[in-house]
Amino acid sequence: MSADQQHIAHHDDHGSMTKKKIWGVFWVLLGITAIEFFIALVLIPRGVLSHPIGNILYIGLTLLKAFYIVAYFMHLKFEKLGLIYSILVPLMFIIFFIIWMLYEGNFWMHIRL
Amino acid sequence: MTTNTSEIDEIKSTPWNGGRSPFNVEYGKMMMWFFLLSDAFTFSGLLIAYGALRFSSVSWPNPDEVFQSAPGIHGGAPLVFVGIMTFILIMSSVTMVLAVEAGHRKAKSEVSKWMIWTIIGGLAFLSCQAWEWTHLHHEGAWWGANPFLNKDGSVASTNFTNLFFTITGFHGFHVFSGVVLNVIIWINVLGGTYERRGHYDMIEKVGLYWHFVDLVWVFVFTFFYLV
Numbered sequence A: 001m002s003a004d005q006q007h008i009a010h011h012d013d014h015g016s017m018t019k020k021k022i023w024g025v026f027w028v029l030l031g032i033t034a035i036e037f038f039i040a041l042v043l044i045p046r047g048v049l050s051h052p053i054g055n056i057l058y059i060g061l062t063l064l065k066a067f068y069i070v071a072y073f074m075h076l077k078f079e080k081l082g083l084i085y086s087i088l089v090p091l092m093f094i095i096f097f098i099i100w101m102l103y104e105g106n107f108w109m110h111i112r113l
Numbered sequence B: 001m002t003t004n005t006s007e008i009d010e011i012k013s014t015p016w017n018g019g020r021s022p023f024n025v026e027y028g029k030m031m032m033w034f035f036l037l038s039d040a041f042t043f044s045g046l047l048i049a050y051g052a053l054r055f056s057s058v059s060w061p062n063p064d065e066v067f068q069s070a071p072g073i074h075g076g077a078p079l080v081f082v083g084i085m086t087f088i089l090i091m092s093s094v095t096m097v098l099a100v101e102a103g104h105r106k107a108k109s110e111v112s113k114w115m116i117w118t119i120i121g122g123l124a125f126l127s128c129q130a131w132e133w134t135h136l137h138h139e140g141a142w143w144g145a146n147p148f149l150n151k152d153g154s155v156a157s158t159n160f161t162n163l164f165f166t167i168t169g170f171h172g173f174h175v176f177s178g179v180v181l182n183v184i185i186w187i188n189v190l191g192g193t194y195e196r197r198g199h200y201d202m203i204e205k206v207g208l209y210w211h212f213v214d215l216v217w218v219f220v221f222t223f224f225y226l227v
Helices: A002-009 A019-043 A051-073 A081-112 B007-011 B027-055 B080-104 B108-138 B159-191 B193-197 B201-226
Strands: none
Touching: A019 A051, A019 B080, A019 B201, A051 B080, A051 B201, A081 B027, B027 B159, B027 B201, B080 B108, B080 B201, B108 B159, B108 B201, B159 B193, B159 B201, B193 B201
16 A cells, blocks of 8 residues: 555656746736736727627636646646546536526526516 | 567556556645545535625626725725735745745755745735625625625625625635635644655645645636626
8 A cells, every 4th residue: 555655646757847937827817817807997898899709718818727726736637538538528517407407597597677 | 588478468457457646646646636626516606696686686786886895095096906916826826836846855944934925925914804704794785784786886796795705715715724724834844754755745745735725716816806
């Protein structure tokens, strides 16, 4: 057991995060957040983008940030494929849940109108 | 010398034939991942409930009007304060990975330094949240009380504040738990627990939790403050 754990503990052969990469991801996250602020404080108030388009961009940028956090900070990108799938595949249920619940919410609104 | 390895012996050397960890991660780390998966479902449930209720409403309060203050700024500054909070949490995530990176090199004093910064970041975030909650409470917002009007001027459902306080509260509780875990781990680092153990894997496991808290905030930020 302990010998096995020792073996697992020293698996530094795969892509490890160097300080340079860590700060690289930090600037990406900060940059994406800055873009979101630019959309919210400049583009939408000035009428360059409509609210629905802005919302789609926000969600896209949020998912991009989520990717960087999970892949690099949480190191999932460098794990075994089996572990990656066992974490990501169950999340598909959330997509169905979002579609069903928002569809239902929209239905209630039309009843109220 | 001929090697007569039968096919059956070759199959036995795959990661899934027992005798080793097929995912090549330590048990505790894998369990942390599965806990975080379950926690992701919990937060999704809360945020999807918010989405469903918002979709079912003809109008909804404008976040730029609700969240427009910061300490010393009385209104008119949307996103400023939450921007600071987001920056603090991303920053503390960075210091956490730096602690993990130092742990790989078994640099005890560096791990300790980055853990201190991560703890400070967590406490700073919690302080900001305490200020925001206090500020909103003074404006009359609480569970069951919503002083903000909808965008179209009609009276808004209290579900807006109910869900705001429940979801940011649940997230804040996660941050608080994370700070407690970080402090425990930091004390262990100072006590030389991981030095004696020969590896700093515990920093990685708690780090996973800490990044997850940051990850949830990314979504809370989008759906409460931006959309």
